Amino acid sequence: LKGKIREVRAQALPEATVTASGTRWRDPSLLNASGIDKFPEELRKALIPVGINRFDYGISVKQPLYTAGKIGTALRLASVEAEGSMIDVDRAEQDLALEVVKAYYGLLWAERYRDLVAATQEQRKRHAEMARARFNNGVATEVDVLRSEVAVANGAPDLVRAENAIRQARALLNYYLARPVDFPTRTSQEFELKPWDQQDLEALAQEAERSRPELSRLRIAERSAEHQLQLARAESRLRIDATAGFGISTRLTENLFNSDFTRWNVGVNLTLPVFDGFRRSGLVAQAVANQRAVRLEREKVQQQVRLGLQQALDEVRAAQETINAARANISQAERVLTMTQENYRYGAATTLDIVDAQTALSVARTNLLKGLHDYAVARANLLWTLGRRPWE
Template sequence: MKLKRWIKAGVPFMALLLASPGAQAADLSLQEAINLALTQNTGLKVTQKGEDTAKYALEKARGSNGVSVGLSDTLSTTKNKDSDRQDSNSVGITGKLPLYTGGKNQASIKSAKIGVESASLQTQRAQEDLKLNVIKAYYNALEAQKTVGVRQETVDKYQEHFTNVSQLYAAGSKARIDVIRSQVELSNARQNLIKAENSYELELADLRNYLNIDRSEPLNLTTDFSYLAFDQDMGTCLDYAYRNRKDLLVDKNKLEQQEQAIKEAKAGYLPTLNLSVGLNSSQKFHPSSENSHGATASVGLSWSIFDSGVTRAQVKTAETSRDVAKLNYLKDKEAIDLAVRQAYYNMREAEKRFNSTQDAVHQAEEDAFIAREKYRAGEGLMLDIIDAQEALSTARLNYISAQYDYARYKATVENAMGVELTAEEKQAAALLETDADAALAQSRLGSSNDTTVDSTRKVAEELAGNEGNK
């Protein structure tokens, strides 16, 4: 199985790297990075655990409305004045079933069902946010890499210029101050290059963190910027967001849960009806032996006709929580509106900058070339060289920034709209639900932390083989 297929299959990235001869840097596209993050990001695993919690809450709510069985065993000794001591043992088993709870149990079950749906929506939203973070981190790393290239070229140009000025100075055609100034500019350019290289390493570290891979492994990012026009208007984006944002749907669910909480509280005004069935056995063994067996069945009615305002306070508390849920829904809707607008305007601004900076780069290149040639001919000034080179670096950096700003803001707009994962990404995210690959790797490699390349390669090959047999 090829590396790309392994990555799409969700095979641990570290195993793939070590399975390659020499543990060389693996090519990683943007889509593969997204799939990897959805498959093994730790934060996403934590969020997904909320689904399990919600499912258990639903089981608890359903159990409260079902049959409960209790067992009791009592050993007693009684001694009264002027009578012999009596020893006995009583065993009983009782089953209870709530017949009517005033709607409390039903409201609790419905609220728990809504909670399960909300937990799933929260996981989906976390997946969408993770996708956006990976896209940003990936493009940040690419932009930093391109910036390193620009800074390196600037250093090369200043180095070339410094060499030229030194030769002219040695020939007596240039002043010493030109040599000093060119050396200063070369030093400054090297400082910018060092900062750019460090920024690139930081961006790669950020990307590795989202992917949850070895933090020191080399990466070769293969997806470069490609301009894709965004043809939807602002109104369309907002309407889509109102209908599809998972967190807004969660707010609606919370509002419905508060309505159910009000029903639960109001159930305190109503009676409860329970069915009880029991079997009991009693044995007296001192001073005489005597056995008795019996069965009971009863329907019990309980109604609290006065509780000093406790139920009323519970209802008012639930209604207040309902009102808060409404306000939170409106507040989040306003926040979504703002987020969509901000991302949309930023995207359009970056798009305009991208289109306008292309010509600026060509003009700056021509200006820098003319300045260098004039200086060589003895007609230009040192300041012309410096200004032209600085203008060229700025134009190139502006062009790079506009490119990746557009890509990032376009992804931000789609995230703010609540665009769901693609089919391929959902398939990758589904692999997060099980830790089968990690368990297999652990069982093959043992508990030792010192793993060899050969043993890890075997694990990667076995995982790949298992995937191919599916």
């Protein structure tokens, strides 16, 4: 767009042209005159033209003096579009930042989920060893041993899937970071439950309308549409140009630098279109329609932003409730597993009871991890919807 601005600005500057030509020509215009037959024969023969050379070079300058505001409007339009292009860059950066944050949280979830699955699998192995030892001591049945070993075998694919999830999440994050997909990117933190206290939808909507790049771009588009309308109205109006020329014109090459053969001109040209086939009215109608369309698009996006804010707030609240419920369930599931393991040692519980308790604790921890991930992503989406940086 900088080039476009330079192009439009050039219309307001003088246009200088250097020309040079060499011509050999013969002009029988006198012989075609209507009264040539009344001339004496000797004179008519003397008027028969012969071929001559004509050499000419010079410089001409043209400077617009008045264009009904067309050039000024075009300059303002180009400047507005340049401002809009910067907003487009901001929007692309914000969208990319959101995708990077979501990919990071995806990798963080995958790594923590793998740790959770590995811990659960280790717990199953310890129970299988305990069941084998109790069986060898004659205080457990072979069914207890088999159930424990089956639980260990069933957990192995979960660990493989968790490792695959890490590789996929890491590859996605590396893609957004412009790194090789197998680059060993690792996370360096845990999920943080940053509270969100702003619940006033109207205040949030006003902030989003000020900060969202899409709305800023559409406001610029409205200004652009207004300038386009002014530009359309400036079509087919009075135009005044100043012109000047200077050069040498001669039929002999030895006179090409002789000042006696200098030619020059200075003038002012006025152009006033009388009828343009309704071209100007057509351009104005298009500009008015475009102006209306841009305004309606801005109003539509404003409503979409409000709807997005409401959805983002609901997602944050839902994730918060999931976290609270999961934490309560984890405390209960840990207590149940401890009690079940103690009962098993004294023969008051079966291996099936242990597996059920382990599964319940694993589900509760998984729900908490998912809740933390969903909360982090929902909060990033909410920040993005407000036009803020999604990692705040």
